[in-house]
Amino acid sequence: MKKIAVLVSGRGSNMLALIDACEQGTLAASIELVISNNADSLALLSAQKKNINTAHLSSRTHPDPDALDIAMKDLLDSYKIDFILLAGFMKKIGPKTLSAYKGRMINIHPSLLPKFGGQGMFGLNVHEAVIEAGEKETGVTIHMVDGEYDKGAILAQRTVVIAKDDTPESLAAKVLQVEHVLFAETIQKIIDGSIILPAN
Numbered sequence: 001m002k003k004i005a006v007l008v009s010g011r012g013s014n015m016l017a018l019i020d021a022c023e024q025g026t027l028a029a030s031i032e033l034v035i036s037n038n039a040d041s042l043a044l045l046s047a048q049k050k051n052i053n054t055a056h057l058s059s060r061t062h063p064d065p066d067a068l069d070i071a072m073k074d075l076l077d078s079y080k081i082d083f084i085l086l087a088g089f090m091k092k093i094g095p096k097t098l099s100a101y102k103g104r105m106i107n108i109h110p111s112l113l114p115k116f117g118g119q120g121m122f123g124l125n126v127h128e129a130v131i132e133a134g135e136k137e138t139g140v141t142i143h144m145v146d147g148e149y150d151k152g153a154i155l156a157q158r159t160v161v162i163a164k165d166d167t168p169e170s171l172a173a174k175v176l177q178v179e180h181v182l183f184a185e186t187i188q189k190i191i192d193g194s195i196i197l198p199a200n
């Protein structure tokens, strides 16, 4: 059974969808560890309620960035993690962790990358920009994590049609529903070999 760590910062709805998929058996993995840079994140609380190991790692616990990087890598190593999934994690991954888990770190982004990605493109900002640009469709991207925001190889995408009366909030809700399905589906395809991860 593959061991998964989920990195979160806020609400944790994608994390909960992944936990559900594991519980239902549609994702042949177990969520062994949830790490957040935000000690008060709802995601940490939800994971604790499900008896999943959690950790708060941030500049508050480790003011020195290199020490934080080493602490994250050591914690992941100690749980013998196979894949790291970023689900709303807002911080850059340190170089030691990134190289130790190169090719096994995956992010979800609420747009059709490369459009509407990169620094500052998170949360409602994405959906506001998509509507502002007059796009007819948006969607979800699952991609490899490399050193840059939202730049890694794309593993899966699914489109969401934008209705004339969509607001950033209504669009965010539609996209989030697709996220909750596509993330677990894509990780399962990696586990069963129907998606081959790039050598990176």
Ligand code: GRF
Residues within 6 Å of the ligand: 008, 009, 010, 011, 012, 013, 014, 015, 043, 086, 087, 088, 089, 108, 109, 110, 123, 176, 179
């Ligand atoms: C999601 O929209 C995800 O695509 C993005 O951050 C958001 C996290 O939401 N990376 P949640 O914490 O999983 O509810």
